[in-house]
Amino acid sequence: MRTYYFPLAGEGVPVYVPASRDDLVAFFEWFKHAAQRGPIALDTETTGLDIFSPGYRLRTVQFGQADQAWVIQFERGGSFERYVNTALWWGSTRFLIHNAPFDWLVLDRHADAPLEHMATRTTDTKILATLIDPRQPMEGGIGTGLKPLSAHYLDPSAPDTQADLHKVFRSYGYTKATGWARIPLEDETYLTYAGGDVILTARIAKLLTAELDALGVRKELVEYEHEISRICATMQRTGIVLDRDYVSELDTRLRADEERYTAIARRYGVTSVNASAQVAEALLGMGVELREKTKTGAYKVDKAVLTYLADMSLQGERLDVRTPNPLAEAVYHAKRAGKWRSAYVDTFLETVDADGRIHPMINTLQARTGRMSITRPALQTLPSSDWVIRRAMLADPGEVCVSVDFAAVELRVLAALADVRRMKEAISAGRDLHSYTAELIWGPDFTPKHRKIGKGASFGKVYGGGAETISRQTGAPISEVKTALTAYDRAYPEIKRAARRWEREARHNGMVTVTVTGRRLPLDPERAYAVTNYQVQSAARDVLGQALITMDESGLLPYLRLPIHDEVVASVPKADAEELTREIERCMRMNLGGVPIDAEGEIGGRSWGSLYGADF
DNA sequence: CCTCTCACG
DNA sequence: ACGTACGTGAGAGGT
Numbered sequence: 001m002r003t004y005y006f007p008l009a010g011e012g013v014p015v016y017v018p019a020s021r022d023d024l025v026a027f028f029e030w031f032k033h034a035a036q037r038g039p040i041a042l043d044t045e046t047t048g049l050d051i052f053s054p055g056y057r058l059r060t061v062q063f064g065q066a067d068q069a070w071v072i073q074f075e076r077g078g079s080f081e082r083y084v085n086t087a088l089w090w091g092s093t094r095f096l097i098h099n100a101p102f103d104w105l106v107l108d109r110h111a112d113a114p115l116e117h118m119a120t121r122t123t124d125t126k127i128l129a130t131l132i133d134p135r136q137p138m139e140g141g142i143g144t145g146l147k148p149l150s151a152h153y154l155d156p157s158a159p160d161t162q163a164d165l166h167k168v169f170r171s172y173g174y175t176k177a178t179g180w181a182r183i184p185l186e187d188e189t190y191l192t193y194a195g196g197d198v199i200l201t202a203r204i205a206k207l208l209t210a211e212l213d214a215l216g217v218r219k220e221l222v223e224y225e226h227e228i229s230r231i232c233a234t235m236q237r238t239g240i241v242l243d244r245d246y247v248s249e250l251d252t253r254l255r256a257d258e259e260r261y262t263a264i265a266r267r268y269g270v271t272s273v274n275a276s277a278q279v280a281e282a283l284l285g286m287g288v289e290l291r292e293k294t295k296t297g298a299y300k301v302d303k304a305v306l307t308y309l310a311d312m313s314l315q316g317e318r319l320d321v322r323t324p325n326p327l328a329e330a331v332y333h334a335k336r337a338g339k340w341r342s343a344y345v346d347t348f349l350e351t352v353d354a355d356g357r358i359h360p361m362i363n364t365l366q367a368r369t370g371r372m373s374i375t376r377p378a379l380q381t382l383p384s385s386d387w388v389i390r391r392a393m394l395a396d397p398g399e400v401c402v403s404v405d406f407a408a409v410e411l412r413v414l415a416a417l418a419d420v421r422r423m424k425e426a427i428s429a430g431r432d433l434h435s436y437t438a439e440l441i442w443g444p445d446f447t448p449k450h451r452k453i454g455k456g457a458s459f460g461k462v463y464g465g466g467a468e469t470i471s472r473q474t475g476a477p478i479s480e481v482k483t484a485l486t487a488y489d490r491a492y493p494e495i496k497r498a499a500r501r502w503e504r505e506a507r508h509n510g511m512v513t514v515t516v517t518g519r520r521l522p523l524d525p526e527r528a529y530a531v532t533n534y535q536v537q538s539a540a541r542d543v544l545g546q547a548l549i550t551m552d553e554s555g556l557l558p559y560l561r562l563p564i565h566d567e568v569v570a571s572v573p574k575a576d577a578e579e580l581t582r583e584i585e586r587c588m589r590m591n592l593g594g595v596p597i598d599a600e601g602e603i604g605g606r607s608w609g610s611l612y613g614a615d616f
Numbered sequence: 617c618c619t620c621t622c623a624c625g
Numbered sequence: 626a627c628g629t630a631c632g633t634g635a636g637a638g639g640t
Contacts, residue, residue, distance in 0.1 A: 272637085272638075274620095274621080274636085274637045274638065275637080275638060275639085276620065276621075276638090277638095277639095294619085294620070294621095295619090295620095296619070296620090298619090298620085300620090300621095301620095301621090302620080302621060302622080303621080303622065335621085335622085336622090338636090338637090339621085339622065339623075339635090339636075339637095340623090342635085342636060342637085343622085343623070343634085343635055343636065344623085347635085366632090366633070366634095367631095367632050367633060368632075369631080369632065371625090371632060371633070372633095373632090373633055373634070374633095374634085375634065375635090376634095377634095377635095378623080378624080378633085378634045378635065379624095380623090380624055380625070380633075380634080381622090381623045381624040381625090381633080381634065381635085382623075382624075383622095383623060383624080384623090384624070384625095385623095389623095410625090459630080459631095460630065462630090462631075463629095463630040463631045463632095464628095464629060464630055464631065465628095465629070465630030465631085466627090466628050466629060466630075467628085468628080468629090468630095469629085469630050470630085472630095473630085526629095527629070527631095528629095529628080529629055529630090530629085530630090530631065532631095533630080533631045533632080534631080534632095536631090537625095537631065537632065564624080564625070565624085565625040565632090565633095566625065567625080
């Protein structure tokens with residue numbers, strides 16, 4: 001047995017690395033007794049983040065408590081592997097994991113412990129930390145990584161295990177990307193830090209739990225987040241079928257587009273279409289007048305500017321109001337093709353597994369408001385104006401894609417949270433909310449333009465925007481928007497009252513606003529107006545979270561593929577599509593403070609793109 | 617590492 | 626008293 005010492009708070013905490021059968025027996029003796037005393041912190045070291053790629057390896061599994069850690073070299077196989085699996089299944093052991101979905105999926109795929117088994121016995125310290133303060137250090141928060149949490153709660157000089165390991169990688173001639181797979185399994189720093197991470201997890205868990213108690217965060221909220229985490233990790237494990245033939249064809253097409261338009265831009269002296277300064281200079285040289293500047297004073301040459309000069313709408317349609325500028329046109333097309341290829345198509349090909357499925361990482365508590373994000377690839381942000389990218393994602397064989405959306409969920413949530421009487425009446429009566437708003441402001445003879453301003457005013461309320469922005473967004477004159485906003489506040493006085501109340505309560509609570517589900521959202525003092533948006537966005541996220549739980553309870557989880565803020569995407573057997581879609585809708589519909597939250601599904605064909613106009 | 621740009625809800 | 630658009634992920638270019 002080798003013993004190393006992890007430096008923490010002025011002491012060396014022992015890290016044991018079993019080398020023989022007897023050592024493993026000693027490990028298991030410790031494990032059984034420790035599991036009786038309390039939860040066991042767990043962590044894994046692997047070859048990387050691409051859990052589903054061929055050749056992926058689980059290298060070590062670490063177990064520990066506050067006073068010691070055990071690093072089991074799983075990669076050595078045989079009894080090392082068997083002892084890990086036995087420990088994972090031992091009795092009713094509780095585990096503490098920092099960022100559990102990753103380790104769940106690793107153990108599910110590469111050890112003998114399914115996600116369903118581990119999830120019910122795990123407390124995720126990252127969830128606990130996020131419920132205390134969701135902000136990253138750059139935003140003025142503690143941070144939710146193991147390193148910043150350890151520095152804050154345990155020891156400001158606790159080793160930065162990741163950063164130090166990167167140095168070790170370099171000493172072997174490896175990089176951040178290759179080091180995790182290639183570092184020798186016997187490296188002392190590697191093993192010591194592997195053990196260190198579970199010691200840190202065990203120690204912060206106690207402090208985080210105490211802090212949650214002190215802050216009065218409800219147990220139900222903590223449990224609810226763990227359920228959502230398990231549900232989304234299950235979706236990640238399931239993955240989505242990629243149409244690889246289509247993607248390679250699309251890749252070729254986008255490359256050709258990019259090259260053709262890049263060549264045109266080069267004729268005007270632009271060697272790199274993404275270098276905005278170069279594009280601006282070339283346009284100015286052609287006699288084009290550029291009026292907009294960026295924050296730092298550079299000429300702005302974004303999509304809005306380029307499409308205007310190219311005589312196109314923002315959606316890319318021909319306007320026929322001016323002579324198109326050929327350079328602007330070429331730069332627009334070249335950038336679009338390049339972006340679509342690098343951000344979407346290339347990531348699809350990089351992340352697809354051997355079975356042709358993509359397993360996007362779903363971060364269930366990413367945004368400050370609790371909103372989720374999806375990465376590798378960023379499937380929440382695929383272009384929706386055109387079907388070509390979404391066409392690459394398929395339902396399973398014999399199944400079709402279904403999308404079920406909440407109807408105007410943020411506005412309904414606002415009506416519920418602020419108890420907006422007229423809005424609630426209109427929603428219950430099944431009225432179109434924006435038309436109703438226009439009627440309240442302008443009377444029964446309101447025009448479509450009035451509806452647009454009314455809609456803009458509602459968004460302004462939800463986002464915290466003012467007359468200027470609404471005027472810019474809707475194209476309506478500022479005076480008209482100002483008048484409309486005054487009338488809006490008269491029609492829905494409860495919104496302003498709620499905003500003032502939320503702001504006042506936040507100030508009394510150390511600039512933290514507490515949502516209807518008990519979530520604590522720190523406010524930036526200089527942006528206190530954002531409180532309405534935080535309340536609404538966060539409650540809407542919890543409406544989605546509740547829907548996910550209800551769907552899981554109804555046995556629908558195997559069909560779910562993605563949560564996208566106010567929408568879920570599913571893959572359902574063709575024969576049962578109608579019935580399952582209605583079932584998803586039923587699970588998503590709910591009542592929030594007397595306001596019905598409605599959901600409506602759409603059944604497509606085999607590809608996700610079929611819901612956006614593709615014919616397959 | 618920062619800024620800009622662009623994709624989404 | 627007034628006005629503030631909210632939340633993300635990702636690539637390219639340049640320092």
